[in-house]
Amino acid sequence: MAAEEPTTRRVQVAEHPRLLKLKEMFNSKFGSTPKFYVRAPGRVNIIGEHIDYCGYSVLPMAVEQDMLIAVEPVKTHTLQLANTNPLYPDFSTSANNIHIDKTKPLWHNYFLCGFKGIQEHFGLSKSTGMNCLVDGNIPPGSGLSSSSALVCCAGLATLAVLGMSLSKAKLIEFSPLRATDVRLPSGAVFVIANSCVEANKAASSHFNVRVMECRLAAKVLAKHKGLRWDKVLRLEEVQTKLGISLQEMLLVTEDALHAEPYSREEICRYLGISLEELRTQILTPNTQDELTFKLYQRAKHVYSEAARVLQFKQVCEEAPHNAIQLLGELMNQSHRSCRDMYECSCPELDQLVDICRLAISTGLHFCGHRDQWKFGAKGSRLTGAGWGGCTVSLVPADMLSSFLTNVYEAYYRRNSRSLALEKHSLFATKPGGGALVFLEA
Numbered sequence: 001m002a003a004e005e006p007t008t009r010r011v012q013v014a015e016h017p018r019l020l021k022l023k024e025m026f027n028s029k030f031g032s033t034p035k036f037y038v039r040a041p042g043r044v045n046i047i048g049e050h051i052d053y054c055g056y057s058v059l060p061m062a063v064e065q066d067m068l069i070a071v072e073p074v075k076t077h078t079l080q081l082a083n084t085n086p087l088y089p090d091f092s093t094s095a096n097n098i099h100i101d102k103t104k105p106l107w108h109n110y111f112l113c114g115f116k117g118i119q120e121h122f123g124l125s126k127s128t129g130m131n132c133l134v135d136g137n138i139p140p141g142s143g144l145s146s147s148s149a150l151v152c153c154a155g156l157a158t159l160a161v162l163g164m165s166l167s168k169a170k171l172i173e174f175s176p177l178r179a180t181d182v183r184l185p186s187g188a189v190f191v192i193a194n195s196c197v198e199a200n201k202a203a204s205s206h207f208n209v210r211v212m213e214c215r216l217a218a219k220v221l222a223k224h225k226g227l228r229w230d231k232v233l234r235l236e237e238v239q240t241k242l243g244i245s246l247q248e249m250l251l252v253t254e255d256a257l258h259a260e261p262y263s264r265e266e267i268c269r270y271l272g273i274s275l276e277e278l279r280t281q282i283l284t285p286n287t288q289d290e291l292t293f294k295l296y297q298r299a300k301h302v303y304s305e306a307a308r309v310l311q312f313k314q315v316c317e318e319a320p321h322n323a324i325q326l327l328g329e330l331m332n333q334s335h336r337s338c339r340d341m342y343e344c345s346c347p348e349l350d351q352l353v354d355i356c357r358l359a360i361s362t363g364l365h366f367c368g369h370r371d372q373w374k375f376g377a378k379g380s381r382l383t384g385a386g387w388g389g390c391t392v393s394l395v396p397a398d399m400l401s402s403f404l405t406n407v408y409e410a411y412y413r414r415n416s417r418s419l420a421l422e423k424h425s426l427f428a429t430k431p432g433g434g435a436l437v438f439l440e441a
């Protein structure tokens with residue numbers, strides 16, 4: 001869970017089937033040999049959902065699935081991108097004039113973000129070109145951050161081509177994050193199960209509306225407490241400015257906000273601004289048309305979820321005898337809050353969480369009358385943005401194989417929609433490694 005410095009490792013490509021296949025495909029695509037390979041892992045968020053953009057820390061863990069790119073620097077100042085998956089078409093552009101069309105969620109835009117990010121960070125006016133073949137196995141749109149793995153991997157490829165070495169300090173500058181190691185209890189594993197509902201973040205407004213509801217809640221809370229609300233953007237700022245605990249912040253929320261949705265007019269009246277000012281100075285283009293905002297529910301989720309992250313870390317540190325039970329309960333509370341307060345779940349995720357958590361199996365075929373036995377996880381919750389995607393469950397290690405069998409039976413085998421995806425839909429995680437550059441030995 002710590003931010004790791006990308007390291008360079010020498011490998012025998014012939015001994016790694018995935019690298020070998022990539023090398024051969026690269027050769028047939030570009031007629032040359034890759035000079036190196038870079039990888040960046042996907043990640044699963046164990047707890048702390050929808051609070052990062054409110055200023056609070058979360059608890060992600062790298063998974064084994066990753067983005068892999070074979071890279072060859074070229075002298076032509078041309079960037080040529082190809083993908084092992086035919087769903088993602090080839091793309092080529094001048095490396096010195098990168099234009100990112102933000103209106104379209106095209107795969108190469110994620111690559112260009114990583115590429116351009118490095119160019120801008122080092123203030124480079126000219127870049128060397130490169131040929132890249134991308135191979136990813138993180139299921140997209142399922143909350144395991146395939147998109148950020150692609151951005152990171154492209155950035156790493158660009159850095160490696162530029163021959164710049166990363167120092168730890170530079171790494172931290174790229175994303176202003178603080179990382180601490182959290183030791184998870186032994187005797188339990190995290191299992192990821194995909195609901196097989198793909199959440200299309202780029203095409204729906206849910207996400208943008210939630211971000212705006214949090215911002216409006218922060219402003220109303222700040223005003224309630226007599227703070228300068230106009231400068232406040234995030235819920236965390238209100239807590240910090242008041243210098244109080246998350247529990248106290250929850251009491252302030254109860255006091256200041258009501259559960260009925262707020263109309264735009266009510267928000268304007270409370271803040272003493274005009275509708276025009278609300279539209280032009282606070283709302284974003286993609287939230288202009290919203291008529292109501294749920295401020296109480298969103299603030300309550302964020303402050304309680306931020307508190308659960310701290311409690312989760314504390315249980316990991318203190319490692320009491322019932323740690324797995326306590327962590328599971330925090331994960332269950334997190335799901336309930338996501339479902340009822342943040343409204344970022346969906347029926348399939350709720351069903352999958354129920355199956356993982358307390359499903360009672362009646363033997364292999366669920367015929368209903370045999371001895372019932374519990375195979376449940378100690379905790380289970382949606383992970384990632386929600387509205388589809390994956391769940392993460394905390395499962396005692398000695399129950400893992402029956403857990404996997406039973407969830408497979410209950411959710412996947414009976415749900416024909418999932419059949420095509422099932423192979424990559426349910427797996428126990430081993431904490432994965434960090435970003436890496438491979439050179440052929």
Ligand code: ADP
Nearest residue numbers: 088106107136140141142143144145146147148
């Ligand atoms: P998430 O990050 O949760 O997986 P997003 O919707 O943010 O979901 O990102 C998914 C997008 O990332 C895909 O639509 C695609 O553009 C890009 N992507 C994911 N995997 C690959 C891949 N293997 N190759 C190229 N692009 C990919």
Ligand code: MG
Nearest residue numbers: 145146147148
């Ligand atoms: Mg993403």
